[in-house]
Amino acid sequence: xxxNADTREHLIVIGNGMAGMRTVxxxxxxxxxxxxxxxxxxxxxxxxxxxxxxxxxxGDKTIDEIVIxxxxxxxxxxxxxxxxxxxxxxxxDARTVTSASGLTLPYDRLLLATGSKPLAPPLPGLSLPGxxxxxxxxxxxxxxxxxxxxxxxxxxxxxxxxxxAAWGLKxxxxxxxxxxxxxxxxxxxxxxxxxxxxxxxxxRRGIAxxxxxxxxxxxxxxxxxxxxxxxxRSIPADLVVLAIGIxxxxxxxxxxxxxxxxxxxxxxxxxxxxxxxxxxxxxxxHRGQVFGLVAPIWDQAKxxxxxxxxxxxxxxxxxxxxxxxxxxxxxxxxxGALLAADEADDEITLRDDSRGLYKKIILRDGKLVGxxxxxxxxxxxxxxxxxxDKEDVSxxxxxxxxxxxxxxxxxxxxxxxDFAAMxxxxxxxxxxxxxxxxxxxxxxxxxxxSLADVRKHTKASASCGQCTGLVEGLLAFxxxxxxxxxxxxxxxxxxxxxxxxxxxxxxxGLKTMDAVRAAFGWKKPEGCHKCRPALNYYLLCTWxxxxxxxxxxxxxxxxxxxxxxxxxxxxxIPRMWGGLTTPAELHAIASVAEKFNIPTVKVTGGQRIDLxxxxxxxxxxxxxxxxKAGLVSGHAYAKGLxxxxxxxxxxxxxxxxxxxxxxxxxxxxxxxxSWTPHKVKLAVSGCPxxxxxxxxxxxxxxxxxxxxxxxxxxxxxxxxxxTDSLTRVATEAEVLEYAGAFMQLYREEAHYLERTAPWxxxxxxxxxxxxxxxxxxxxxxxxxxxxxxxTFVQDDPWAERAKGxxxxxxxxxxxxxxx
Amino acid sequence: xxxxxxxxGPLDNIPVQGSRxxxxxxxxxxIAVFRMxxxxxxxxxxxxxxxxxxxxxxxxxxxxxxxxLHNWVIDLASGTAQAPDEGSTxxxxxxxxxxxxxxxxxxxxxxxx
Numbered sequence: 001x002x003x004n005a006d007t008r009e010h011l012i013v014i015g016n017g018m019a020g021m022r023t024v025x026x027x028x029x030x031x032x033x034x035x036x037x038x039x040x041x042x043x044x045x046x047x048x049x050x051x052x053x054x055x056x057x058x059g060d061k062t063i064d065e066i067v068i069x070x071x072x073x074x075x076x077x078x079x080x081x082x083x084x085x086x087x088x089x090x091x092x093d094a095r096t097v098t099s100a101s102g103l104t105l106p107y108d109r110l111l112l113a114t115g116s117k118p119l120a121p122p123l124p125g126l127s128l129p130g131x132x133x134x135x136x137x138x139x140x141x142x143x144x145x146x147x148x149x150x151x152x153x154x155x156x157x158x159x160x161x162x163x164x165a166a167w168g169l170k171x172x173x174x175x176x177x178x179x180x181x182x183x184x185x186x187x188x189x190x191x192x193x194x195x196x197x198x199x200x201x202x203x204r205r206g207i208a209x210x211x212x213x214x215x216x217x218x219x220x221x222x223x224x225x226x227x228x229x230x231x232x233r234s235i236p237a238d239l240v241v242l243a244i245g246i247x248x249x250x251x252x253x254x255x256x257x258x259x260x261x262x263x264x265x266x267x268x269x270x271x272x273x274x275x276x277x278x279x280x281x282x283x284x285x286h287r288g289q290v291f292g293l294v295a296p297i298w299d300q301a302k303x304x305x306x307x308x309x310x311x312x313x314x315x316x317x318x319x320x321x322x323x324x325x326x327x328x329x330x331x332x333x334x335x336g337a338l339l340a341a342d343e344a345d346d347e348i349t350l351r352d353d354s355r356g357l358y359k360k361i362i363l364r365d366g367k368l369v370g371x372x373x374x375x376x377x378x379x380x381x382x383x384x385x386x387x388x389d390k391e392d393v394s395x396x397x398x399x400x401x402x403x404x405x406x407x408x409x410x411x412x413x414x415x416x417x418d419f420a421a422m423x424x425x426x427x428x429x430x431x432x433x434x435x436x437x438x439x440x441x442x443x444x445x446x447x448x449x450s451l452a453d454v455r456k457h458t459k460a461s462a463s464c465g466q467c468t469g470l471v472e473g474l475l476a477f478x479x480x481x482x483x484x485x486x487x488x489x490x491x492x493x494x495x496x497x498x499x500x501x502x503x504x505x506x507x508x509g510l511k512t513m514d515a516v517r518a519a520f521g522w523k524k525p526e527g528c529h530k531c532r533p534a535l536n537y538y539l540l541c542t543w544x545x546x547x548x549x550x551x552x553x554x555x556x557x558x559x560x561x562x563x564x565x566x567x568x569x570x571x572x573i574p575r576m577w578g579g580l581t582t583p584a585e586l587h588a589i590a591s592v593a594e595k596f597n598i599p600t601v602k603v604t605g606g607q608r609i610d611l612x613x614x615x616x617x618x619x620x621x622x623x624x625x626x627x628k629a630g631l632v633s634g635h636a637y638a639k640g641l642x643x644x645x646x647x648x649x650x651x652x653x654x655x656x657x658x659x660x661x662x663x664x665x666x667x668x669x670x671x672x673x674s675w676t677p678h679k680v681k682l683a684v685s686g687c688p689x690x691x692x693x694x695x696x697x698x699x700x701x702x703x704x705x706x707x708x709x710x711x712x713x714x715x716x717x718x719x720x721x722x723t724d725s726l727t728r729v730a731t732e733a734e735v736l737e738y739a740g741a742f743m744q745l746y747r748e749e750a751h752y753l754e755r756t757a758p759w760x761x762x763x764x765x766x767x768x769x770x771x772x773x774x775x776x777x778x779x780x781x782x783x784x785x786x787x788x789x790x791t792f793v794q795d796d797p798w799a800e801r802a803k804g805x806x807x808x809x810x811x812x813x814x815x816x817x818x819x
Numbered sequence: 820x821x822x823x824x825x826x827x828g829p830l831d832n833i834p835v836q837g838s839r840x841x842x843x844x845x846x847x848x849x850i851a852v853f854r855m856x857x858x859x860x861x862x863x864x865x866x867x868x869x870x871x872x873x874x875x876x877x878x879x880x881x882x883x884x885x886x887x888l889h890n891w892v893i894d895l896a897s898g899t900a901q902a903p904d905e906g907s908t909x910x911x912x913x914x915x916x917x918x919x920x921x922x923x924x925x926x927x928x929x930x931x932x
Contacts, residue, residue, distance in 0.1 A: 529885035556876035
């Protein structure tokens with residue numbers, strides 16, 4: 001397109017960060033096409049979620065996952081992105097900007113979103129290699145590189161950013177010390193009590209704290225070697241991260257003669273002292289206040305976009321703010337005042353040291369003006385709203401500190417939020433700044449009916465997830481259907497739930513997917529990607545040996561017996577019974593990896609060896625070679641039995657009480673090949689030291705002198721759940737019987753894609769005990785049904801395919817002669 | 820412009836409700852042919868508009884395929900993602916004549932000349 005032919009006004013945005021791009025997104029929403037838009041970004045990237053850098057550092061997210069707008073987004077919206085090119089000069093008389101690369105462009109409107117710079121005190125040694133800030137992707141790269149090649153890190157600064165940096169580096173395997181100038185951590189957000197609890201928890205997680213520590217010098221000659229404190233303490237370090245705060249980046253605005261103070265001064269309409277120049281984000285100062293948290297910046301973006309779009313009525317009001325910390329398992333919330341300002345204020349405190357709970361609220365003239373929560377923060381948003389509403393809460397005073405459920409239960413108000421009375425502007429999702437009005441609007445306009453839909457369309461509850469309960473409540477309020485009590489159907493094709501369908505398959509003798517779909521009046525005759533795998537499993541489980549598996553209803557991994565990876569290659573994991581292997585097997589694995597140029601060989605958490613990056617067409621040949629050494633499929637791709645993890649047990653270990661490895665092998669020989677509602681992992685530990693981590697497995701066995709403790713329903717992963725104790729038995733034979741019966745009960749009664757942990761949470765461990773422990777005949781029947789179904793599935797799927805079965809799955813179609 | 824038709828053998832080489840990727844090195848990217856339960860066929864550039872996942876490995880139901888990587892549902896006739904996801908991959912003309920599958924590949928400038 002010829003840019004000169006575009007007669008629209010030209011909006012130049014300086015800064016490709018969250019504030020600037022959110023303003024552009026809002027503008028596109030309100031008045032698409034009004035401006036020709038050019039964006040300058042100093043960093044060589046697209047726009048990303050800076051808040052999540054700590055999650056990238058900690059390994060919870062990748063850079064790709066925190067990208068907000070891809071290059072296609074800029075293209076699709078006709079925005080010219082000049083990344084890696086910083087603006088160096090604004091000429092307000094000529095109405096042009098000039099960039100580092102020498103480009104000069106005229107503007108009609110200018111938006112400054114230059115963000116902030118890390119504060120750097122005048123310290124000797126700041127410029128040494130191995131010293132960095134924690135501000136952008138380049139800093140994170142430096143920190144990750146250091147974490148790979150070096151051991152010791154010192155973080156300077158015990159605020160939000162410093163703590164998240166310290167935690168991230170700890171997660172990356174470094175030993176981490178944190179230096180903080182003040183006596184307690186996060187002193188601007190937490191009072192001394194909560195700050196101390198936080199320090200104690202993080203200290204237990206292995207971060208060493210140096211509070212009251214004034215850094216005097218970063219020592220080192222070639223690179224950073226340590227940090228010297230003013231009181232004489234010194235801490236060795238290979239990496240020093242400065243995270244003591246930020247200051248608005250005002251250099252460009254100042255040079256252009258705009259009014260600046262701590263930040264670029266803006267009025268309520270987000271205009272600077274030049275009415276054609278706007279500013280948003282961390283670079284601005286509004287009524288004496290500067291901003292470091294995301295929520296008010298989203299509000300600024302909205303107001304600024306409205307004025308750019310031509311709406312002169314929008315006004316930015318700075319609201320009470322809350323803070324939370326992104327460290328897994330450490331829950332901190334703070335909003336408003338931290339302490340009583342004088343005797344007229346009331347502080348109400350609840351403290352339970354053994355459970356690590358702390359709550360403090362501050363009341364002034366009957367209104368809530370501050371809240372500090374530690375350990376349990378689910379009421380945070382409620383307190384924040386009470387503060388924003390400036391409502392008189394005297395009537396709740398005695399109950400307020402115990403949280404919402406308790407406070408409202410005693411006040412005659414319905415428990416839970418009153419959505420009807422809630423204002424549309426009431427913010428539901430703090431991360432993405434989504435209001436009640438926006439969510440209800442989207443639900444009604446677009447006919448949304450699931451949490452996933454609401455997340456996709458509004459971004460509400462899509463970031464940290466703390467507001468998930470509220471969003472579900474709103475969904476129920478707006479649609480009149482309570483998501484929690486509403487029947488969970490298998491998918492959108494049917495009104496039928498999992499249990500009904502399973503019962504009908506047995507009771508009516510339904511033996512094909514078509515029969516099931518006809519019996520329940522499926523809306524789509526062929527079903528969808530959600531119900532087909534479920535029905536296929538239910539039929540396979542109910543009619544062993546009779547129903548023939550429908551490969552077209554299986555997810556690709558189970559169809560091709562390998563795990564698809566993000567680039568379309570596959571991973572291959574041979575079975576190693578109970579985690580045992582032999583030199584011959586290892587030779588075979590090594591030869592295969594070399595012969596097929598397999599790029600990555602990795603040991604898995606389940607005591608197996610993973611060959612990653614195998615090309616699809618190579619799979620049958622790879623399996624053939626592995627088969628020759630006696631290696632078979634490890635079913636690491638299956639909703640089925642994955643692994644039985646073991647410790648070495650009494651054969652070698654001086655603590656071992658029983659032969660845990662041998663028992664693990666027997667369990668695996670019995671259970672391999674089975675299809676289950678979701679994946680199943682077993683483990684056997686040879687003594688209560690539990691080195692095989694049996695207490696977070698679907699079924700675990702912990703050997704003791706007197707026999708075997710059987711535990712069930714554990715889970716690692718996102719929601720860690722420790723197993724429930726099922727029973728203790730005396731012999732291996734009994735363990736095998738219980739394990740088979742447990743597998744079968746789970747196979748017959750859980751919903752498809754329901755792990756044992758949520759299944760047991762749903763039906764209760766007492767029910768499982770009743771079926772397996774209190775009813776020995778029932779247990780034996782279950783075990784027998786399990787063994788029967790196993791007779792039909794214990795064939796190595798790799799062997800068949802290596803010999804040529806299902807060849808069409810693996811080779812592409814060749815083109816024949818020209819037509 | 821009339822596409823360049825290439826023959827890929829009998830329809831029975833493609834599983835019902837299944838797909839095969841083609842051995843062609845085309846500038847559009849990898850190409851896959853999909854066979855429905857009623858033996859109708861579709862051809863798409865085998866890349867999900869989301870993260871370029873291989874659509875040929877997805878579960879096919881109705882006239883849609885679900886990408887195996889992140890469950891985007893793509894309409895086989897148009898190549899367009901179902902709402903609320905947005906994006907599309909290219910759909911190519913495909914015919915079955917006398918039980919043989921033919922796919923119409925857009926001509927390269929060279930072939931057109």
